[in-house]
Amino acid sequence: MIKEVFYFDGRCSKIVAASIGIGLKQLEYIKSSNIGIEDHENRMKTNRFDVLPIVSDDGSIVEFYKTNVTNNYEFISRTTIIDEDKMPFDTSIREVIKEFVIRDRIFYFLTYQDRISGLISISNLNCRQVQVYIFELICELERSLNNFIEKELSENELEMYIEEESKTNNKLKKAWTKYQRLVKEDLENKLLEHLYFIDFFFIIEHFEFYNLLGYQKNEWEELKDLNNIRTQIAHSTKNLIDKRNDIKSLWKRIRKIEELIFKLRTYKNNKNTI
Numbered sequence: 001m002i003k004e005v006f007y008f009d010g011r012c013s014k015i016v017a018a019s020i021g022i023g024l025k026q027l028e029y030i031k032s033s034n035i036g037i038e039d040h041e042n043r044m045k046t047n048r049f050d051v052l053p054i055v056s057d058d059g060s061i062v063e064f065y066k067t068n069v070t071n072n073y074e075f076i077s078r079t080t081i082i083d084e085d086k087m088p089f090d091t092s093i094r095e096v097i098k099e100f101v102i103r104d105r106i107f108y109f110l111t112y113q114d115r116i117s118g119l120i121s122i123s124n125l126n127c128r129q130v131q132v133y134i135f136e137l138i139c140e141l142e143r144s145l146n147n148f149i150e151k152e153l154s155e156n157e158l159e160m161y162i163e164e165e166s167k168t169n170n171k172l173k174k175a176w177t178k179y180q181r182l183v184k185e186d187l188e189n190k191l192l193e194h195l196y197f198i199d200f201f202f203i204i205e206h207f208e209f210y211n212l213l214g215y216q217k218n219e220w221e222e223l224k225d226l227n228n229i230r231t232q233i234a235h236s237t238k239n240l241i242d243k244r245n246d247i248k249s250l251w252k253r254i255r256k257i258e259e260l261i262f263k264l265r266t267y268k269n270n271k272n273t274i
Contacts, residue, residue: 015129017096018089021120029053045073061116086111101251126239144264145200151269198227213263
């Protein structure tokens with residue numbers, strides 16, 4: 001079936017719920033005919049399942065067991081699946097994250113043609129596909145910051161700034177030295193290409209260009225936090241979501257990135273207008 005392509009192909013350029021969710025073939029469940037025979041409570045506790053679907057004799061899923069409190073297996077309820085528990089299997093990853101946050105949920109049953117076809121939980125977000133999605137956002141932001149600075153600063157102004165800052169910043173000193181060496185060798189290169197992501201924020205702060213984008217100084221200071229998520233993505237073994245970085249923090253950062261990209265894209269340099 002076409003839906004299986006999404007569950008198994010993690011290389012899909014369009015990252016959707018099924019790209020990171022669990023399809024029926026891999027889904028842990030209990031058959032309705034085994035209820036009373038199989039110990040579902042112990043199974044959920046042993047495997048740390050907060051949700052265990054119940055598969056009817058006809059293969060459909062209309063009920064499930066769930067913990068009343070996450071990771072607490074003292075009280076487990078048998079519940080009928082309602083619309084609020086469902087999400088289309090081809091929901092974009094952005095909307096998946098958004099829905100988890102605004103509805104304060106930890107899981108959704110994924111649907112295909114009104115039938116349950118899989119399951120997705122917050123823990124599924126710690127995967128390569130979500131990292132790819134965030135990485136693409138970061139790359140777009142980095143390009144937009146680069147273009148913005150190129151419009152606002154002359155090459156001479158930028159060089160003077162980096163030269164001065166490199167006196168007290170070892171990373172900038174290395175970048176400045178490398179840039180100068182390539183210039184002397186008559187090799188085509190741009191100074192901005194040698195800088196780190198966080199450097200763009202410091203440059204804009206130094207020249208107070210954040211005003212041009214509609215930010216106050218304290219608001220721009222807060223945006224430097226985006227460097228943390230870039231660091232997480234750069235180290236692919238680190239989880240995006242953990243005790244220190246919950247899904248609400250992830251969504252907040254995504255919204256900050258989107259807003260900044262929008263402002264950078266729509267900003268018009270008055271220096272170049274007549």
